[in-house]
Amino acid sequence: MPSTAYFRRQADICLRLAVIASDEEVSNRLIMMAREYTAKGNAEARQSGAGAPPGPAPPAPAETERDTALPNGADSAADH
Secondary structure (H helix, E strand, C coil), X not given: CCCHHHHHHHHHHHHHHHHHXXXXXXXXXXXXXXXXXXXXXXXXXXXXXXXXXXXXXXCCCCCCHHXXXXXXXXXXXXXX
């Protein structure tokens, strides 16, 4: 099984890619992958007795300006 460090490295890579991704869907998927890797790393650390992770959990995806600017069900011209 991969090490705790491996999972944490993968989580970090996913977060870094999420920051630079121009597609919001891709960015959100990368954030979810980072959370999954972090959870796996934490589980591996508990199983091996390594303790708690060195840093905080990845941030939750924030609403975009577009999400908050449009009422529910409204479409923008960019969607067509």
